[in-house]
Amino acid sequence: MAGAAGVAGLLALAAGTLCLTSGCSSIGYLSQSVAGHLSVLNSARPVADWLNEPTTAEPVKAKLALTQRIRDFAVSELHLPDNRSYRSYADLHRTAAVWNVAAAPELSLKLQTWCYPVVGCVGYRGYYDEGAANAEGEALRAQGLEVTVYPVPAYSTLGKMEWLGGDPLLNTFIQWHEAELARLIFHELAHQVAYAEGDTAFNESFATAVERLGGDRWLDAHGSDAMRAQVRQVEQRRQGFRQLTQATRAALDALYRSELDESTKRERKAQLMAQMRADHARLKAEAWNGYAGYDAFFSNANNASLSMQGAYLDGVPAFVALFEREGRDFPRFYAAVQRLAALPRAERDAALHNLSPAAEAATSRPLGH
Incomplete structure (x- = not known):
């Protein structure tokens, strides 16, 4: 998914205008987004390094090798971007990449939105720390909103962070079974193809469609009975x-x-x-x-x-x-x-x-x- 925390690189570009447009209270959220994403990038190493590392567990090596075949398939068969994304791997030593917070009124399905320069408005907020996400959730509940806080295994930076190495593979999803792993990679790469600013439903439904269509093709080509x-x-x-x-x-x-x-x-x-x-x-x-x-x-x-x-x-x-x-x-x-x-x-x-x-x-x- 292209979570709010997942566009940390874009949010960094917006830092200089936040006090003018959203109030300086947004800087705290922005800071954790940028710091959290940079921490993920700093933990990443090329897949080849992990494969050549004697201490890398064999099941992890097998999964990493599989991801590179999936990644090649994404380019050759699905015409998804051929770049540095998902050519590196990071073990975050936690169970989620981010925790997202979403909220809606008691008698409405209209999501609360948060707006930022560059990225537009999104219907959720992403936190790299689960405690911070839960605290935000409690604050929103105190306002009378219904809240969900949920773990997110992966996110996309929309191809905007290729200069820093792209989006890495993560321990939060690397052990998924083959078909689901392929679908996730296709979904996240789809976010780099098309993005409508501030339209979560459009962006996520498009990526989910690519995930399903690509997953079917992977299954046809490589699936066992x-x-x-x-x-x-x-x-x-x-x-x-x-x-x-x-x-x-x-x-x-x-x-x-x-x-x-x-x-x-x-x-x-x-x-x-x-x-x-x-x-x-x-x-x-x-x-x-x-x-x-x-x-x-x-x-x-x-x-x-x-x-x-x-x-x-x-x-x-x-x-x-x-x-x-x-x-x-x-x-x-x-x-x-x-x-x-x-x-x-x-x-x-x-x-x-x-x-x-x-x-x-x-x-x-x-x-x-």
């Missing part, structure tokens, strides 16, 4: 998760936009959240054979976490449709996405809406149906 079976199982669970959370978000959005009084909205919101958790429990028991990987999400789900999850998924069908329209040709697809990114927000949203399968079905439906 066992890997394909594993991916099918993961995708089955993901699809159930997407359908359930999308339906809940749609119901909540309709509720929040309604003319009902706030007391009634709170009551119906509680019913919708309880129904979502009950549906998850049923999915877990019946379709997922007890898989517990989504337990934490549903236990802590609120407006903020549901909104962030939607940013990654809701626009994906439109981007996949655009890929098909461009003849499944990645360079043409990227060029079309870059044109969309350059449009004013309202025009971009309208274009994506018209690309979505639901919109296409509605326009092609016979009158009277």
Whole structure:
């Protein structure tokens, strides 16, 4: 993901104007972003060095060698940037690259945003220290907002930090199984292809679409029967998760936009959240054979976490449709996405809406149906 902390290099360029535009209180956040990212870069060494180092554990060597094959595939087959990103590796000795904080009102799915010169407005804040992220979360809760604080395994600096070595591979995701590792690398590289300032949903949905399309191609070229079976199982669970959370978000959005009084909205919101958790429990028991990987999400789900999850998924069908329209040709697809990114927000949203399968079905439906 292109997290707020992940654009630390761009934030550094903005330091001189923050006191003029956002108040000097933003400098503290900016400082930890820049220092945190530079610490990550300073921990990174070329993959070749790790492979030649006798003390590097053999499982890590195997994964690093795999990442370089994935990285080459990203260039040759997906036409993603051929640069220094993911050619180095850093062991951060922690479980996440950053911890993101997102917040939303009690009766709205509209995320709190933070705005900076150069990078625009984003719907979350990234911290390199978990304690600092939790403190920010508590401060936002004290304002009456619903908050989610969640670990992020990787982020993108949008290709702007190549002069410092690019974005490194990290211990926070290097041990993932092959298909997921490939998807993550494709996702992060996609952020270097197209970026719409201040439009989290556009940026993340595009990267997620590239992740899925590229992941399918990697699986076709390199997947074993066992890997394909594993991916099918993961995708089955993901699809159930997407359908359930999308339906809940749609119901909540309709509720929040309604003319009902706030007391009634709170009551119906509680019913919708309880129904979502009950549906998850049923999915877990019946379709997922007890898989517990989504337990934490549903236990802590609120407006903020549901909104962030939607940013990654809701626009994906439109981007996949655009890929098909461009003849499944990645360079043409990227060029079309870059044109969309350059449009004013309202025009971009309208274009994506018209690309979505639901919109296409509605326009092609016979009158009277």
